[in-house]
Amino acid sequence: MTLYRLAAYHDLGSDHGPLHARAVADTGRRYLADLPLPPYQSFPSASFRAALAGEAAEAGEQDVAIRDPRERPTARSSFAWQRLCADLDTWQQLDLTRQLAVSTVLARLGFWSVLAALPLPGRTSVHDGLRLAQRLCAARRLVLGDTPEVTDRLRGLLRTQAEDDDLPPPLRLGAAVGLVVEHARSDVSLVAMAQWHSAARALVARAPSGTYSKILLSVYWRGVSFVPFHQGDHDRVREMLDTSERLARAALRAAGPQRRLLAEENLRLVLMTRARTAQARGDREETEGRLRAVVRADPEDPVSQVRLADFLVLVGRLHEARDHYQRAADLGAPCTVYAREQIANCRVGRLTDAPATP
Structure with a gap:
């Protein structure tokens, strides 16, 4: 299930799965066509590719368990992936606009170590140079602390x-x-x-x-x-x-086909923020409503399922929580191990406080 849902993370083109995977596919298509890349807001965590690699290894797909896109065999790579590898190999010869595009694709795929190792641009007084330097610094903070x-x-x-x-x-x-x-x-x-x-x-x-x-x-x-x-x-x-x-x-409501995914991603982020702030002020009814709205907005995202399940644990509804942990486990990375552990804990009634969401 993980490999299907998150196929865009190893081919830059499979247009299915949760919102973030479809954003990767959209980014890959536009990158290959030399079109401006949409400003999606969500990026994978520093541990995302490790979780993806672990589940891929269990399924016998070693080509997914890579630390650099150039480790994937060319024969099994899409045209967009091959273009990414070629651009990385000629990084110093690329102009700032292309370097920024490559950095965006690397960040979207979660290759933070590769991104952090790239040299900072010498010119940061121009639009693209500033944005590129910012992205490389953000990658270094993720990797180095x-x-x-x-x-x-x-x-x-x-x-x-x-x-x-x-x-x-x-x-x-x-x-x-x-x-x-x-x-x-x-x-x-x-x-x-x-x-x-x-x-x-x-x-x-x-x-x-x-x-x-x-x-x-x-x-x-x-x-x-x-x-x-x-x-x-x-x-x-x-x-x-x-x-x-x-x-x-x-x-x-106003989004056309080119911006609909951007708008869907933004609404999901707003709903998640509303859930967190409702929980911070102690409004459990609104918190649950917002978390369920996040699940409806992105039903194939296991993180949304886990966050709802964690809240249900907090309010003592372990049976319902177990159902959502099971859904998260079925959906796969990056929550599989955590969700399975929580399912077992729910069955024996060990959960009395809200666990830490991964």
């Missing part, structure tokens, strides 16, 4: 993008929101979060109508909701997320 040197470089790159009047407003807004989220998830500096919230708000306020897509504005409201969340202002968080969800649903 959150060192002060890498974190300072990453934040510096985001600051440069947010403050450069010559850059496109959507890139500047994305960088400012990225800094809010960066500080919210690392040092929890309320001063820094407020500073970049103010910068992002100013970029939105002074931009002409139509400058930003509904998806980006949805991302903006979801990102800056970290500020009142860390201030304990749950009413303000709810207001911001109401706006984020309204924009996400409007974007989905």
